[in-house]
Amino acid sequence: MQLIELPLSVTNCFLIKTPNDKYILVDTGYEWDWKVFCKQLIKFNVGFSEISHLVLTHHHDDHSGLLNNIIEKNSGIQIVMSHLAKDLLTTGVNDRSHGGGLINKRIALLIYSTLAPLKRIKAKKWPMTFPPYAVRKNDILINGETRLSDIGIELNGRIIETPGHSVDSISIIFDDSDCIVGDAAANMLQFAGTKYCVIALNAIDEYYKSWRKIIAENAKRIFPSHGRPFGADKLTDNIGKNKKENMVMYK
Numbered sequence: 734m735q736l737i738e739l740p741l742s743v744t745n746c747f748l749i750k751t752p753n754d755k756y757i758l759v760d761t762g763y764e765w766d767w768k769v770f771c772k773q774l775i776k777f778n779v780g781f782s783e784i785s786h787l788v789l790t791h792h793h794d795d796h797s798g799l800l801n802n803i804i805e806k807n808s809g810i811q812i813v814m815s816h817l818a819k820d821l822l823t824t825g826v827n828d829r830s831h832g833g834g835l836i837n838k839r840i841a842l843l844i845y846s847t848l849a850p851l852k853r854i855k856a857k858k859w860p861m862t863f864p865p866y867a868v869r870k871n872d873i874l875i876n877g878e879t880r881l882s883d884i885g886i887e888l889n890g891r892i893i894e895t896p897g898h899s900v901d902s903i904s905i906i907f908d909d910s911d912c913i914v915g916d917a918a919a920n921m922l923q924f925a926g927t928k929y930c931v932i933a934l935n936a937i938d939e940y941y942k943s944w945r946k947i948i949a950e951n952a953k954r955i956f957p958s959h960g961r962p963f964g965a966d967k968l969t970d971n972i973g974k975n976k977k978e979n980m981v982m983y984k
């Protein structure tokens with residue numbers, strides 16, 4: 734499986750070529766990533782007309798920000814998402830109603846005591862928003878483990894549900910053991926003790942349950958949305974290591 738990585742401002746998107754010369758795009762970026770996203774497509778010589786499906790790992794602002802722009806370029810692209818993403822996408826704001834809002838303590842401190850007063854981060858912008866997206870008839874809602882071939886994607890692999898970061902998180906595990914996890918794992922800000930968790934979680938127990946699922950599916954290489962790819966052994970080694978005490982509720 735050849736994964737083409739498209740790094741945007743903070744989100745890694747992925748393109749995978751299918752045997753019939755189409756591309757599957759995984760995720761988009763923030764709404765302000767449009768220009769860089771287009772540049773990346775040009776760099777890899779991929780046109781919007783060549784994209785057949787867009788798999789959205791979850792509804793958050795840094796993943797869904799460009800859905801409308803992309804659909805405008807090619808309305809034939811089918812967006813694949815968890816059935817739980819449908820309503821969340823219409824709100825235009827990251828969901829915090831499912832027992833969530835936990836953020837890494839050191840990162841929270843950095844944001845609220847250091848960066849926000851310096852106005853490097855507009856704290857008000859942090860109730861994270863994105864252009865609302867209304868699911869269309871030809872989009873595909875996933876409910877339970879689903880083979881890619883069953884939803885018209887000519888690749889060997891399956892979509893599994895991996896909640897914990899958000900209720901609607903899904904991952905793609907290919908039969909060759911590569912796994913695109915969205916924010917179900919991450920490889921960033923290790924100094925803050927993230928231990929391969931993304932900095933914000935809904936439910937830490939659910940998150941680790943999803944890791945166990947990914948490990949049980951025999952994943953070998955993990956491709957996160959944030960940070961460089963890493964071996965699945967890191968998940969095995971770090972399971973449970975990021976403690977609830979390391980997380981605070983974000984304001």
Ligand SMILES: [Zn+2]
Pocket residue numbers: 791793898899916
């Ligand atoms: Zn997210």
